[in-house]
Amino acid sequence: MNVLQYLKPETGLVGRAFGAWLDDTPSGRTTRLLVFAFIAVLTSFQLIANAPVAPPTEMLETYVRGLHPAPGYFGTAPLAPLIAALWFKLLPPIDWALYLLAAVNAGGALYATDLVARRDLAGDKRVLAMLFLLLTPFYCYYGQSFDSDRTLLWAWPIATLGFLRAFETREPAWSAFAGAAAGVALLGGYQTVFLLAGFVAAMLAHPARLTFLRSLSPWIAAAVCLLVLAPHLYWLAQHDFAPLSEVVAHHTGASFGAVLNGVGSYVGVGLAGVAVPLLLWWVAVRPDGGAWRDIAWPADPAGRMLVILFLVPLLLRAVLALAAGTVLTPFGSAPGWFLLPVLLLRPQAAAVTRTAAIRLAALVLLLAIAALALAPALASRLHKQGTAQGREYFRQVSFEVTRNWHTSIGRVLRIVMGDPHLTAAIAFYSPDHPDTVPEFDLSRAGITQDRLDGDGYVAVCRAEDTACVDEARRLATGKTGTQFVNFQMRNLYGGTTSEIGRFFFILVPPQPAVRVPK
Numbered sequence: 001m002n003v004l005q006y007l008k009p010e011t012g013l014v015g016r017a018f019g020a021w022l023d024d025t026p027s028g029r030t031t032r033l034l035v036f037a038f039i040a041v042l043t044s045f046q047l048i049a050n051a052p053v054a055p056p057t058e059m060l061e062t063y064v065r066g067l068h069p070a071p072g073y074f075g076t077a078p079l080a081p082l083i084a085a086l087w088f089k090l091l092p093p094i095d096w097a098l099y100l101l102a103a104v105n106a107g108g109a110l111y112a113t114d115l116v117a118r119r120d121l122a123g124d125k126r127v128l129a130m131l132f133l134l135l136t137p138f139y140c141y142y143g144q145s146f147d148s149d150r151t152l153l154w155a156w157p158i159a160t161l162g163f164l165r166a167f168e169t170r171e172p173a174w175s176a177f178a179g180a181a182a183g184v185a186l187l188g189g190y191q192t193v194f195l196l197a198g199f200v201a202a203m204l205a206h207p208a209r210l211t212f213l214r215s216l217s218p219w220i221a222a223a224v225c226l227l228v229l230a231p232h233l234y235w236l237a238q239h240d241f242a243p244l245s246e247v248v249a250h251h252t253g254a255s256f257g258a259v260l261n262g263v264g265s266y267v268g269v270g271l272a273g274v275a276v277p278l279l280l281w282w283v284a285v286r287p288d289g290g291a292w293r294d295i296a297w298p299a300d301p302a303g304r305m306l307v308i309l310f311l312v313p314l315l316l317r318a319v320l321a322l323a324a325g326t327v328l329t330p331f332g333s334a335p336g337w338f339l340l341p342v343l344l345l346r347p348q349a350a351a352v353t354r355t356a357a358i359r360l361a362a363l364v365l366l367l368a369i370a371a372l373a374l375a376p377a378l379a380s381r382l383h384k385q386g387t388a389q390g391r392e393y394f395r396q397v398s399f400e401v402t403r404n405w406h407t408s409i410g411r412v413l414r415i416v417m418g419d420p421h422l423t424a425a426i427a428f429y430s431p432d433h434p435d436t437v438p439e440f441d442l443s444r445a446g447i448t449q450d451r452l453d454g455d456g457y458v459a460v461c462r463a464e465d466t467a468c469v470d471e472a473r474r475l476a477t478g479k480t481g482t483q484f485v486n487f488q489m490r491n492l493y494g495g496t497t498s499e500i501g502r503f504f505f506i507l508v509p510p511q512p513a514v515r516v517p518k
Contacts, residue, residue, distance in 0.1 A: 018358040022124055030127055031114045038134065039100075039107040041368045046099035046144060048375035052383035052493035054394035055098050058147050060424035063093060064436050067427070072235035074243050074444045077148035079155070079188040084146075093428055098146070106143030109153035110134070113338045116161050120306070124357040125345045131360050132341035135277040138334040140371075148188050152335035155185035156195055160309060160339070162221075163199045167206070167305075170217040179221035183228025190247060191317065191332070198312035202305040253325045262327035263318050270314070270333035274340060280363075281344055284356040294347035303346065310339040383493040389421045390462065392491040393501040397422055398429035400487050401458055401505055405432075408483055409509045414455035415447065417475075418468055422460045422503075434458075440471050453511040463488075463502035476506045483507040 024030045054060070065073050066084030073081060084101065091097040110130055117129040133139055143150060162178030165171075182199075185192040203209050212218065226233075236244055254262075285291070298304055314336045321328050344350065386392055405413045413432040416423045420438035427436050437445040440459075442452065459476065461468035463486070476482045485505040491498035 014362065015355075015358050018361050019354060022127060022354070022357060022361070025123055025126055031111070031130060034127065034130055035107045035111045035114075037368075038110060038139075039103045041372065042103040042106060042140065042144065043096070043100045045371050045375050046103070047096055048372070049378040050095070050099070050382070051379045052491060052498075053387055053391035054425055054429075055095060056145055056391065057389050057421045057424050059098050059102065059145055060394075060428045061420075062147050063088065063098065064424050064427045067433060067435070070235065071231035072239070072243060074246070077187055077189050078232060079151045079184065080146060080148040082187075083151065093433070098428075099144075102144055102146040102150070105146050105150055106139045106153060109143070109157065109338075110139060112154040112157035112161070116157050116164075116338065117342050119161075119164070120342055120346045124352055124354060128352060128357055128360060129341035129345060131364050132277045132281065132344075133338065134364050135280065135367075136273045136337065138273055138331070138337060142331045142334050150334075151188040152185065152192065153338075155181070155188045156192070156313075156335045157338050159185040159192070159195060160199075163202075163309075164305075166217050166221055167203060167208075167212055170212065170215040172216065172220055175217040175220035176224045178217075179224030179226075180228050182221065183225040186225075186229060187232060190244075194313040194317045195336075197316055198309045201312045202308040205308055206301050206305055208301070254327045256325075258327050259322060259325050262329070263321055265330040266318060266321075266328035266332050269330040270337065273334075274337060277341070278344075280360060281341075284352050284360065285344075285350045287347075287350055291347050291349035294349060295343055298346070306339060306343060306346070310336070310343060380494060383491065383496070383498060386499055390501065391421075391425075392498050393489060393503070394422070394425035395429055396489050396491070397460065397487070397501075397503055398426045400489075400503075401426055401460055402430040402432060404483075404485055404505060405458055405507060408507055409456060411456075411510075413458060415452060415457035416460060417457050418460045418472055419462060419465065422462075426458075426460065439468075440475060456510040457508050459506040459508070461504045463504045469504050472504070472506045476508050479508045480511055481509040 021030055021033070024033075062076075062080045062084050065076065065081035066088060069082055069085040070078065072078050083105075087101050088097070091100075110133060113133060114126065114130055118126055121129055139153070143153065159178070159181040162174065162181040165174040166178040182192070182196060185195065203212060206212075287295070294303070297307060314333055317332065318328065320326070345352070383392065401416065402413060405411075413430060413434045415437060416426045416430075416434045417437040417440050420436075423436040423438050427433055435445065435447060437447055437457070442449065459472035461472055463469070483506070485507065486502070487505060488500055488502045490500050
C-alpha cells in the first residue's frame with residue numbers, strides 16, 4: 001500500500017488535516033501553532049534526553065549572571081543574562097524552566113523569521129519557509145541551549161524587519177523601532193556589526209538610497225540605537241573598555257592554520273546545515289534557469305536588497321576572520337541563514353504544490369516524533385558515558401555542599417569558588433543561590449576580599465583536579481575554622497549507577513574582623 005496516498009489533499013485523511021491547517025495561514029494561526037508545537041516538542045525532548053544530567057554549564061552561567069542584572073558582564077554580552085533575570089522572576093530555577101527558556105528563544109526566532117517572510121511570501125510558501133528552517137540544525141540542535149549568541153537567532157530577523165520597514169516607509173515609528181532592534185541585537189553579540197554592515201551595503205545598492213539618507217529616518221534610528229546602548233557603553237567606560245579589549249584579544253591573532261580551520265568549519269557547518277532542506281526544496285520546486293537567476297539577483301531592487309542582506313553578514317565575517325586572525329565557531333553562521341528560504345521561495349517561478357507542502361510538513365512531524373522516541377535512548381547513553389563537564393553530578397554536589405555549609409556554619413551560603421562547572425551548578429540548584437567565583441578569580445566576579453572574609457565561602461573542586469585543589473588549599477591557609485570535606489557519589493538512573501565521582505570541598509566560615517592597633 002502506498003503511504004503517500006494518505007497525504008493527498010483531495011483524498012487522504014492526513015492530507016486533508018494538513019490542508020485544513022495550511023488553509024489558516026493568512027490568519028496567522030498556522031504559523032503560531034507551528035511555533036507552539038515546536039516549543040513543546042523541543043522542551044519535552046530536552047527534559048527526557050537530559051533526565052540523568054543537569055543542563056549544560058553555559059545555560060547555568062547565563063542564569064548565574066542573571067542573578068545580578070547589569071548593563072554589562074565580563075565574558076559575555078548582556079542580553080541573555082538580562083532575559084534570564086526576568087524569566088526567573090516568573091519561574092523557579094529548575095531544569096524544565098531553563099529548557100523552556102531555550103525552546104522559547106528558538107521558537108521566538110522562528111516567529112521572528114515569519115515576520116520577515118510574510119512580506120514576500122504568502123500561503124503555503126510562508127509555512128514552507130519555517131519548515132525549511134526546522135530542517136536545519138540551527139533551531140532544533142543549536143537552539144537547545146541558551147546564551148547571548150543564541151538570542152541573535154531572533155534579534156537579527158527583528159532588526160532586519162525594522163531596517164526594511166524604516167527604509168521603505170521612512171516613518172519615525174519604524175525608524176525608532178529599527179534603531180531599538182539594532183541596539184538590542186548588539187547587546188546580544190558584537191558580531192551584529194556584520195548585520196549592520198549588511199544594512200549599509202543594501203541601502204547603498206538601492207536606487208532610493210539618497211531619498212532615505214536625506215530623510216530623518218537613518219538619524220532617528222541611529223539616535224535610538226545609541227540610546228539603547230548607552231547603559232552598556234557607560235559600563236564599558238567604567239571598566240576602561242577592558243571587556244571589549246578582551247574580546248578583541250581573544251578573537252584576533254590566532255595562527256593561520258587555526259584561522260583557516262575555523263573558517264572551514266564555519267562555512268562547512270553552515271552549508272551542511274542547509275543541505276537537506278535545499279535538496280527537498282529542489283525536489284519540490286524543480287527550479288529552471290529563470291528561477292535560479294531570480295534567486296541569485298532579482299530584477300527588482302527590493303529583491304536585490306534581500307540578497308545583499310543575506311550574503312554580506314555571512315561572507316564579511318569569514319573574510320575579516322582571515323584578515324584579523326579570528327577563529328570562528330562552527331555554528332557562528334547560525335543567525336544569518338533566516339533569509340535563505342525567503343530568497344528561494346520568493347520568485348514566482350518557484351511554485352510549490354499543496355501536495356509537496358503537505359509532504360514536507362508530514363516529514364517534519366515524523367522527525368519530531370522520532371526525536372521524542374529516541375530521547376530515552378539518548379538519556380541512557382548520557383548516563384553510561386557521562387559528560388565532560390560532569391553534569392551527572394551537578395545536582396548531588398550542589399545539595400551536599402549546601403547541606404555541609406548549613407550544618408557546619410549555620411548560615412546562608414553566599415559565595416562558592418573553584419571549578420567553573422560546579423560553581424555554576426551550585427548557584428542554580430542550591431536554595432541559597434550563592435554568587436560564584438569561577439577559578440578563584442575575584443576581580444572578574446566583582447567580589448572583594450573584605451566581602452569574602454565577611455561572608456565566608458565554599459571552595460569546590462573535582463578531586464582529580466590538582467590545580468584547583470592546590471589553589472583552594474592555598475587560599476584557605478591561615479583562615480579560622482576551615483573544614484575539609486571529601487565527597488564521592490554515583491549517579492542513579494534507570495536502575496543503574498554511573499562512574500564514581502570524587503570531589504573536594506573547603507568550607508571557610510566568616511572570618512573575625514582584624515583590629516588595627518591604635
